[in-house]
Amino acid sequence: MELIVIFISASIVNNFVLSLFLGICPFIGVSNKFSSAVSMGLATTFVMVITAMVSWLLYFKLLLPFHLTFLQIPAFILVIAALVQFVEMVIKKVSQPLYRALGIFLPLITTNCAILGLALLLVMRDYSFVESIVFGLGSGAGFILALSIMAGIREELELRDVPKAFQGAPITLIVAGILALAFMGFAGMI
Amino acid sequence: MKKKVTLWYEFFKGVWDINPAFKQILGxxxxLAVTVSAINGIAMALATTFVLVFSSLIISLVRKLIPSQVRIAAYIVIIASFVTIVDMVMKAQFQELSKALGPFIPLIVVNCIILGRAEAFASKNTPFRAILDALGNGAGFLLALFVIGGIREILGSRTLLGFQVLPNSYDPMIVMILPAGAFLTFGLLMGFANAYALRKNRKVAETNIFKYKLEREKLKATEV
Incomplete structure (x- = not known):
């Protein structure tokens, strides 16, 4: 039951993009085509789940017992950077079609603040190992949801007559604002 | 070419011409997240500026020592060290602010402004110019965060920097201090900034055409 609550909270109620403002850069940058938005979301979810596991082990099994918690920030960012590289290599070896679908998005994920934010949040909230994995899955699902809704709306926007000054980022932000309003409706769920 | 860029412009370009938030759309x-009130925005911008200035200085100093293949990793380690300093100082001295900003202080590490300036400017210029550039970008970021935070605070809770500025008869727009308000405010501001720039460009273009016509007529007059 606890795990379901964490999943729903991370994916819908406290959506990473629309209520915690994590991962705005890819949200604005990669949301102009539905297919690439879904690929980016899947790649991010993948890295999120692995990051959740690795950073939990790193923090609670290495940094905490040896009183090295002040190294948290450099340690997390280095681990994430290495992890993304590693995931990229593994995918390239194991599955060529998957690599071609996710390939260009993987390096971008290193500087995605949703990933580091996830690692920091799970430490702040003191999740257990299993809870961390569910939290990673939920956050990823929420990211895919927000990104694909946005991409759908932006494909429609292409055909509309948006004032010149508002084309691109400004109209995307305004649409995101309206989406955030809609997502607030879930606030009473938990 | 490089000599022509004055030291003043090195600073000022970051405030206006390439404002990190409105023009480069970085960070x-x-x-969006911390601009619930003007004071949070200022604190966040100052923390970012601190990291930006010191990491730019260090990166500029060691720019000839770092092999270009591993430069990004090296930059990230340098940036992460300064972020750790800021995080610890904030936790020790300004607990309330530190709580209000939450994970966004550690997240300065992945703020694209810092890596962006390191890659685009500090790694190619002398330390003094790098500091000026960092200060300018920091000031531009401060300006953006203060404006957005100020608007949201005034409309959402009637105050600015904690002082009441709107009368009690004004009903606060709760939406402004919720996440949706951040997106709407920033989107509208960016749109208006673009509209202003477009109008200015059109005016410049119109005056240029006018000048061109005048010259043509003068030429014609002399020909006759």
């Missing part, structure tokens, strides 16, 4: 996450 969106903190811009």
């Amino acid at each position: 969106m996450c903190p811009t």
Whole structure:
């Protein structure tokens, strides 16, 4: 039951993009085509789940017992950077079609603040190992949801007559604002 | 070419011409997340500026020592060290602010403004110019965060920097201090900034055409 609550909270109620403002850069940058938005979301979810596991082990099994918690920030960012590289290599070896679908998005994920934010949040909230994995899955699902809704709306926007000054980022932000309003409706769920 | 860029412009370009938030559209996450009130925005911008200035200085000093293949990793380690300093100082001295900003202080590490300036400027210029550039970009970021935070605070809770500025008869727009308000405010501001720039460009273009016509007529007059 606890795990379901964490999943729903991370994916819908406290959506990473629309209520915690994590991962705005890819949200604005990669949301102009539905297919690439879904690929980016899947790649991010993948890295999120692995990051959740690795950073939990790193923090609670290495940094905490040896009183090295002040190294948290450099340690997390280095681990994430290495992890993304590693995931990229593994995918390239194991599955060529998957690599071609996710390939260009993987390096971008290193500087995605949703990933580091996830690692920091799970430490702040003191999740257990299993809870961390569910939290990673939920956050990823929420990211895919927000990104694909946005991409759908932006494909429609292409055909509309948006004032010149508002084309691109400004109209995307305004649409995101309206989406955030809609997502607030879930606030009473938990 | 490089000599021509004055030291003043090295600073000022970051404030206006390439304002990190409005023109480069970098560092969106903190811009949107912490601007619930003007004071939070200022604190966030100052923390970012501190990291930006010192990491730019160090990166500029060691720019000839770092092999270009591993430069990004080296930059990230340098940036992460300064972020750790800021995080610890904030936790020790300004607990309330530190709580209000939450994970966004550690997240300065992945703020694209810092890595962006390191890659685009500090790694190619002398330390003094790098500091000026960092200060300018920091000031531009401060300006953006203060404006967005100020608007949201005034409309959402009637106050600015904690002082009441709107009368009690004004009903606060709760939506402004919720996440949706951040997106709407920033989107509208960016749109208006674009509209202003477009109008200015059109005026410049019109005056240029006018001048061109005048010259043509003068030429014709002399020909006759």
